[in-house]
Amino acid sequence: xxxxxxxxxxxxxxxxxxxxxxxxxxxxxxLALVASFxxxxxxxxxxxxxxxxxxxxxxxxxxxxxxSLQQSMQRAAPLILTALAFxxxxxxxxxxxxxxxxxxxxxxxxxxxxxxxxxGGSPVWMAWLFMALAAMAVGGVWIGLAGWLxxxxxxxxxxxxxxxxxxxxxxxxxxxxxxxxDPASANKPSTMPIGDAYRVGAIxxxxxxxxxxxxxxxxxxxxxxxxxxxxxxAARMTGGNVRAAKAQGLPVGFLMVSCCAIAGCCAGLAGFxxxxxxxxxxxxxxxxxxxxxxxxxxxxxxxxxxxIVPVAIIFGAIAAAGGLIQRRxxxxxxxxxxxxxxxxxxxxxxxxxxxxxxxxxxxARGDRT
Amino acid sequence: xxxxxxxxxxxxLGGAIRVSTPFMFVxxxxxxxxxxxxxxxGLEGNLVLGAMVAYAISFHTGNPWIGVLAAGGSGLILGxxxxxxxxxxxxxxIAVGIAIMSFGTGVAFFFGKPYIQPSAPRxxxxxxxxxxxxPALAQALQVNPLWFVGIILAFAMSWAFANTRWGLxxxxxxxxxxxxxxxxxxxxxxxxxxxxxxxxxxxxxGAFLSLYYPGSWNQGLSSGQGLxxxxxxxxxxxxxxxxxxxxxxxxxxGAIGPSLQSVGISQGYYFFNAAPYILTLxxxxxxxxxxxxxxxxxxxxxxxx
Numbered sequence: 001x002x003x004x005x006x007x008x009x010x011x012x013x014x015x016x017x018x019x020x021x022x023x024x025x026x027x028x029x030x031l032a033l034v035a036s037f038x039x040x041x042x043x044x045x046x047x048x049x050x051x052x053x054x055x056x057x058x059x060x061x062x063x064x065x066x067x068s069l070q071q072s073m074q075r076a077a078p079l080i081l082t083a084l085a086f087x088x089x090x091x092x093x094x095x096x097x098x099x100x101x102x103x104x105x106x107x108x109x110x111x112x113x114x115x116x117x118x119x120g121g122s123p124v125w126m127a128w129l130f131m132a133l134a135a136m137a138v139g140g141v142w143i144g145l146a147g148w149l150x151x152x153x154x155x156x157x158x159x160x161x162x163x164x165x166x167x168x169x170x171x172x173x174x175x176x177x178x179x180x181x182d183p184a185s186a187n188k189p190s191t192m193p194i195g196d197a198y199r200v201g202a203i204x205x206x207x208x209x210x211x212x213x214x215x216x217x218x219x220x221x222x223x224x225x226x227x228x229x230x231x232x233x234a235a236r237m238t239g240g241n242v243r244a245a246k247a248q249g250l251p252v253g254f255l256m257v258s259c260c261a262i263a264g265c266c267a268g269l270a271g272f273x274x275x276x277x278x279x280x281x282x283x284x285x286x287x288x289x290x291x292x293x294x295x296x297x298x299x300x301x302x303x304x305x306x307x308i309v310p311v312a313i314i315f316g317a318i319a320a321a322g323g324l325i326q327r328r329x330x331x332x333x334x335x336x337x338x339x340x341x342x343x344x345x346x347x348x349x350x351x352x353x354x355x356x357x358x359x360x361x362x363x364a365r366g367d368r369t
Numbered sequence: 370x371x372x373x374x375x376x377x378x379x380x381x382l383g384g385a386i387r388v389s390t391p392f393m394f395v396x397x398x399x400x401x402x403x404x405x406x407x408x409x410x411g412l413e414g415n416l417v418l419g420a421m422v423a424y425a426i427s428f429h430t431g432n433p434w435i436g437v438l439a440a441g442g443s444g445l446i447l448g449x450x451x452x453x454x455x456x457x458x459x460x461x462x463i464a465v466g467i468a469i470m471s472f473g474t475g476v477a478f479f480f481g482k483p484y485i486q487p488s489a490p491r492x493x494x495x496x497x498x499x500x501x502x503x504p505a506l507a508q509a510l511q512v513n514p515l516w517f518v519g520i521i522l523a524f525a526m527s528w529a530f531a532n533t534r535w536g537l538x539x540x541x542x543x544x545x546x547x548x549x550x551x552x553x554x555x556x557x558x559x560x561x562x563x564x565x566x567x568x569x570x571x572x573x574x575g576a577f578l579s580l581y582y583p584g585s586w587n588q589g590l591s592s593g594q595g596l597x598x599x600x601x602x603x604x605x606x607x608x609x610x611x612x613x614x615x616x617x618x619x620x621x622x623g624a625i626g627p628s629l630q631s632v633g634i635s636q637g638y639y640f641f642n643a644a645p646y647i648l649t650l651x652x653x654x655x656x657x658x659x660x661x662x663x664x665x666x667x668x669x670x671x672x673x674x
Binding site (some may be wrong): 095097153154155156158159160162163166167170171173174177178216253292295296299332334335337338339340341342344345347348349351352354356 | 410450454457458459460461463464465467468469472473474475476478479481482591592596597599600603614619636638639640642643646647649650653654657658
């Protein structure tokens, strides 16, 4: 092996390079996941709880029966959409963490649009269409704004999108407490309920609402968009090197703003399903942290829209098992947050392993033609 | 009408003094870290964990000052964790910051559950305004000792950056890692120490939240103040003394909502509550492309590139 001095030449005869890269991209996150489970087990042992009990409860509560699997898929629906809202801008090099705000504002817009439609007795499909469009438009504008500020004003998108999240929550609270408050919602200020007839129901034969299907379809569409179209190629090239993209004459500003707008549409749609399928009205329950868990899901999926679906189901399962863990093991509901935090930290630290494990390096293995 | 206006002004002054302390500490910590060329978005987690630890320790020991130190210690640990992970090659410091933030809040909520109900001994205020004879003004001028600590610290940091060898090393590491290396300084080690020390300060800021104002531990205690401090440092252009002015401004903005409510204007309460976020956003938009900011930014900082 040491006798070979020439560099590896990537030709069609070296499929190994691609296979090894793929194997590395699977191996490192899985290793990080296992390592964080071990660290969390240590944490459980220190506070005197059994890790075996914990993970078996997660299994039972998340995947154990068809009921619990459906619960996990139900919880995965908003996670798929908010993870897409992080992953698409990430492809163009933006760390956009404002999906929570776009979800809340999208959900609120859907509930607001629903009021005249429901009271006017419009057809159900029309109400859904307008609600979903309103949610996507508002979410798209919200995240698109952060992208616009980034490109045209040089404002860091991570912080601006986070600030926009807090502003979005304030806007929703302002209307929900004031102009659009349903007088019947005494304890928890909410907008007018959309009513059972206008609720988005479950996919036939399951308990999972249509948001899951929408998430899967959107993940596939966005996968194709980002990896098989000119738009996606240009976006990824911009993410790799903005200067090179500009030198090539790519419309960098347009690409950035549209990627962010797509992201916002995804998060807004998540808000529509939260309102139309889960809560039936807009209120403070929309602020549930899906936006932040979505970031974690996107990182674990390495910003690949297709991988997001199974990873979101795993996190949906952890969330779905949360109640069971709380009751059976007497642990606070923040247990899930601790686990997520550990996974997140270990996962990002594992980025350092890329290119450093000899096994995955073709030149080190001597796999050359 | 005039008296209502005065009431609002006094309330904003009081708010500026009360609310500015955590901003001040987190901003000073962030300023130190950013001067060394690294960014720590995880300080929000330090703030929340610091608040919980301070409250719990103060409750168990009966001495709030031990709580303050313990909060600083918890911040130090989180800061060191961030500093260590960012030392590893190929790791994105902005993303790790978000991760540390979620880890810190998760741990704080987990261990903080039993402390939502009991009440712990708080920090005492120094009454500066009793001589005025105006109860509202007297109340506004009740100042926590930590506020003075923050201000002294800011001047000390400003002096140290300009006049000491350590200050020079930190600034040089932040401006150009290559020249720091040429001088024989370990860039990784300087940044690690600066991040850990910044985390310590942010933890103390959290102690103020739970031990003085609002003065209890609950899960919604911080609501993004640690992150706003990052924007605040950009606004203050990496100058510790200007961080104080910025913190006072943020404190006053946060007091607009409650003070207007106290004179009977409750319309738009939530918008006024969002005032600090809106202010931060506008400040960032205004300062992002300004020449002054471009001149004073540490050259190695990832967030302004």
